[in-house]
Structures are given as structure tokens and as C-alpha cells.
Amino acid sequence: MLTEKEFVDGYEKEITYQKHMIENLGRWFTLMFLIASIGVILVYTLSAHLIALIIGIILIVLGVLGMLIFGYGIYKGRLNVQRVIDDFEEKLNQAKIK
DSSP, rough: OOOOOHHHHHHHHHHHHHHHHHHHHHHHHHHHHHHHHHHHHHHHHSSSHHHHHHHHHHHHHHHHHHHHHHHHHHHHHHHHHHHHHHHHEEEEHHHHHO
């Protein structure tokens, strides 16, 4: 049988872990923003050179796509953390009622 302390500790560890993973996704999001920004700078400053223009456009596309993917992951991750917190509170309230 699971004690209340083990129950609470388990949920706290899960919530902490998921928040840490969301922070990691935020770092990747920042990296993708940086890549897209470098692409914009290449396109803006070196547009006379075809190779630099192509590389800049590729970097912009990759950066924006990465930002969309990681942004969606952050969004869904936050929703999941909230669901875990709501489930935890519901189970705690049920345990206190019994």
C-alpha cells in the first residue's frame, strides 16, 4: 500500500521532471530562434551572393519550423503539467474525504 508521503513525493517528482523538460524545450526554441535570426541576417546583408542567400533562406525555414515544433511541444507540455496537477489535487481531495 502506498503511503500519503510516497504518493505526494511521486507526484512532486513527476511535476518537477516535466517542468524541467519544458525548460529544455525552451532552450531548443531559443536555439531555433537564433538559427532563424542568423538566416535573416545572411539574407539581409549578403543577398548579392547566391550561396549566402540560399543558406540564409534554408536557415530561416529550418529555424521557423523548429520554433513551431518546439513551441507546440512547450504548449502541450504545459497542458500536461496542469492535468497532472489537477489529477493530483483531485486524488488528494478524494483521499481526505474518505
